[in-house]
Amino acid sequence: MEALLSNVDWPEIGIASWDTLVMVGMSLLFSVLAGLPIGVLLFLTGKRQLLEQPVAYAVLSFVVNVLRSVPFIILLIVMIPFTVMLIGTSLGVAGAIPPLVAGGAPFFARLVETSLREVDRGIIEATQAMGANVRQIIFGALLPEALPGIIAGITVTAITLVSYAAMSGVIGGGGLGDLAIRFGYQRFQTDVMVITVALLVIFVQVLQMVGDRLVLYFSRK
Amino acid sequence: MIVFDQVQKSYQVDGRAIPALHPTDMTIENGEVFGIVGHSGAGKSTLVRLINLLEPPTGGDILIDGENITRYGAAELRAFRRKVGMIFQHFNLLSSKTVSDNIAFPMKLAGIYSKAEIRDRVQELLARVSLTDHATKYPSQLSGGQKQRVGIARALACRPTILLCDEATSALDPQTTQSVLRLLSEINKELGLTIVLITHEMDVVRRVCDRVAVMDGGRVVEMGPVSEVFLHPKHPTTRDFVFESENIDGQELQEDLQKASGRILRLTFKGESTYQPLLGSVARASGVDFSILSGRIDHIKDTPYGQLTLSLVGGDLGAAMNALEAADVHVEVVR
Numbered sequence: 189m190e191a192l193l194s195n196v197d198w199p200e201i202g203i204a205s206w207d208t209l210v211m212v213g214m215s216l217l218f219s220v221l222a223g224l225p226i227g228v229l230l231f232l233t234g235k236r237q238l239l240e241q242p243v244a245y246a247v248l249s250f251v252v253n254v255l256r257s258v259p260f261i262i263l264l265i266v267m268i269p270f271t272v273m274l275i276g277t278s279l280g281v282a283g284a285i286p287p288l289v290a291g292g293a294p295f296f297a298r299l300v301e302t303s304l305r306e307v308d309r310g311i312i313e314a315t316q317a318m319g320a321n322v323r324q325i326i327f328g329a330l331l332p333e334a335l336p337g338i339i340a341g342i343t344v345t346a347i348t349l350v351s352y353a354a355m356s357g358v359i360g361g362g363g364l365g366d367l368a369i370r371f372g373y374q375r376f377q378t379d380v381m382v383i384t385v386a387l388l389v390i391f392v393q394v395l396q397m398v399g400d401r402l403v404l405y406f407s408r409k
Numbered sequence: 410m411i412v413f414d415q416v417q418k419s420y421q422v423d424g425r426a427i428p429a430l431h432p433t434d435m436t437i438e439n440g441e442v443f444g445i446v447g448h449s450g451a452g453k454s455t456l457v458r459l460i461n462l463l464e465p466p467t468g469g470d471i472l473i474d475g476e477n478i479t480r481y482g483a484a485e486l487r488a489f490r491r492k493v494g495m496i497f498q499h500f501n502l503l504s505s506k507t508v509s510d511n512i513a514f515p516m517k518l519a520g521i522y523s524k525a526e527i528r529d530r531v532q533e534l535l536a537r538v539s540l541t542d543h544a545t546k547y548p549s550q551l552s553g554g555q556k557q558r559v560g561i562a563r564a565l566a567c568r569p570t571i572l573l574c575d576e577a578t579s580a581l582d583p584q585t586t587q588s589v590l591r592l593l594s595e596i597n598k599e600l601g602l603t604i605v606l607i608t609h610e611m612d613v614v615r616r617v618c619d620r621v622a623v624m625d626g627g628r629v630v631e632m633g634p635v636s637e638v639f640l641h642p643k644h645p646t647t648r649d650f651v652f653e654s655e656n657i658d659g660q661e662l663q664e665d666l667q668k669a670s671g672r673i674l675r676l677t678f679k680g681e682s683t684y685q686p687l688l689g690s691v692a693r694a695s696g697v698d699f700s701i702l703s704g705r706i707d708h709i710k711d712t713p714y715g716q717l718t719l720s721l722v723g724g725d726l727g728a729a730m731n732a733l734e735a736a737d738v739h740v741e742v743v744r
Contacts, residue, residue, distance in 0.1 A: 313497075318515040321487060332506070408505055408548070
């Protein structure tokens, strides 16, 4: 056992795991905070919706599509100057968070838009018929009804962010991905590679399981 | 009172205006149950949504108790909508809220009720629709009839003066339909609420409505008291609806009539005359022999009625007809 994992520096793995957790947690938080309103706006300004605004929708949709069509590895590099401006460095855990949010927020926004579209139009109509204003329709009916879908969206976004966070190792982002690249790839330490991959797999499994449980808990259908 | 003054609605499709409702005049009295019957696409859904402006009209005025609601601003419109309850074919309950919370929802939206007021009103409404035991359940745990009763309780929460029913029984089985219709009738009587009900089933109209408008192709083609429209339909669409509700095959009926001999009369009894032993005595007195070709005895709302199609041979036909008319029976010569 010792010989098999001779290159593995467990304290290092522990730090890297924690870094990945922080990167995913922080970027997920900001992705949800930014993506949720964008998703709601995308939905509301869409065709035949409450605040139909073809121009606003087209602009918003275009920005989201641009961010989503840039491969994340490129986005990481393109974002460097902006990240430096924002937090002073493009390195380490902190430096990885802005590009992660830039990749995660538009992704999550689309998922929010889709889950809002799945809310029965009749429910919106009924709420309107009760004399609700747009704010009340959003917070009283739309978001509660779409909650299971939104939670499922958060789960998918979190898992995507795990893989994005691993990629950020390429530009010195820290975490398990960084470890895998520096030791597993550049120094041919296969055992380190195996451990980091195994940890990432466990991480994703746990996220999915928790997400599924939450969706089930909030589904009343 | 709901007054439609040349109200019309059209939709823009590919730059062309497609009319959904041609200019329509209509008056619905306070406290009456007004039915709107028509096939799908006849414009009845549009018409009922004009009353709470879920669909804004493209022309004409809608006056409710003298106020022109088409001129309302956004805030006035929201306040007005709280006084108009609405129930739906697919119930449209919030699946994320319990039965109690669904009923409380419009009161919370209104923002003018205290927590205690809301709690008491919800309890009262739960009892009114016999769902007290289901207060903490979610809609998915209820049957269709129970869901519609939650819908009704929710619609009544803010004490509206008008209740709009959009195909409220179309997704329910016959027995449940009957219990929901009974509940609507009770509410109408107890609260003096005006009910506007759209349906594609004449039977629903017959059971609960006072007056009815028949719609076809975006127009009201016939309007009047239910007994009048139901027993003496004039427009072909109305006739189709009445036949449908009585399970009459129009063509079959024609064939039956052709085979019969002598004069054919359609007699309509209404109210007390339904119970009189009239036919036998008239036949004896006038010497006419009769055979019954088709017939139905039922109720329109609370009024009993009977409608018989007879073929008559021999005797003094004129005297028989006079005797029937003298006894308040409507006589129509079919052939």
